[in-house]
Amino acid sequence: MQLNKIVEFHKALGDLTRIRIIALLQHGPLHGQAIAGKLGLKAPTITHHISKLRDVGLIKERREKNTIYFSLNTKILESSASAILSVGKGTTNEMIVSQEERADIINNFFTKEGKLKSLPAQRKKKLVVLAHMIKALEFGKVYPEKEVNEYLTRFHDDYATLRRELIMCQFMYRENNEYELNPEELWWLR
Amino acid sequence: MQLNKIVEFHKALGDLTRIRIIALLQHGPLHGQAIAGKLGLKAPTITHHISKLRDVGLIKERREKNTIYFSLNTKILESSASAILSVGKGTTNEMIVSQEERADIINNFFTKEGKLKSLPAQRKKKLVVLAHMIKALEFGKVYPEKEVNEYLTRFHDDYATLRRELIMCQFMYRENNEYELNPEELWWLR
DNA sequence: TATCTAATTTGATATTAATCTAATTAATGT
């Protein structure tokens, strides 16, 4: 149920410490100890909060020597913040699929081994199938084309068709042969 | 918008029952018993949640005989939802000062013993001086006025002027005679 | 006044979650 996604997002923001972390990260990446120092808290507390924020897709990170720099995924922030405005109104109604219906579709179009049998013709089902396949990909991470191909081969030999469908349905976008999940389309996922 | 208001807003939305209530109210006003029935909950529970939503301004109500119809304040919903996007962004490039320049200013306006000689007239310098003085204060901690006064006396006898300047430059904010650092303005501090 | 209905308040209970210390892991550097 996508209502739960919305709940988790707001629960993540419903804490003063995490809002302060977000306020800090709006100005650029920071590492854990720096955040702890600025907020007057201990490192484990920061780990705790960062992982809450990461759980809802708000945190990107990059490692440099021993220290990890955390930064804000502003695309996710924007799309998640606006999700509440359309809750209950069927704005993304194409995607309003019950948990059971989704399970049925997955069941019908994938083998027990997880291979895709065929791509559904019906748009709604196709979206469910595509969404299912990218579940293991990471928001904010940039994938070279080769890696995308290898990944998609896990589901079907014809990775090129899958890749094209992901682009056409705007689940991913491409920039000079590198691929990235499109958070604007996928806030309701996961 | 105050950080605490933002926290309270998201805390209000960080609960599945309340999100479901919002989803219901998107379609029009409903009275308590109706909400309870649709959600499979008891009346006191609805009262509890409605009052949480009302606390953050999301609920409008109108009485009709004995029953109260609750509805959504969509204006508040929209503005509160977007508040998070600009949190931490309340800073101007006015405060981009090099480390050396800052050291010079500190050197010129403080005695060796750490007393403030005078308050700079030039705004940029004044900001540096004020920022220097609050370095030992903690983000997120609430200080009673008495404690702020004692603290500021370490720099100058005229603590009242300093305190007023801190408020006016928005380095601190005051709520019923308690003071707190304003993280939105002070992210650039070390 | 008595009575009905809807909403609220009042405990009580169970669950979640924020924070810390201490111990551990991960990656670097000597």
Added chain:
DNA sequence: ACATTAATTAGATTAATATCAAATTAGATA
């Protein structure tokens, strides 16, 4: 191999809070 530094995990404590039954309040009506 050893030491260093940053981040994480584990465990404990404490504070919030979601829910309900029971009692109460508020307004309307007979």
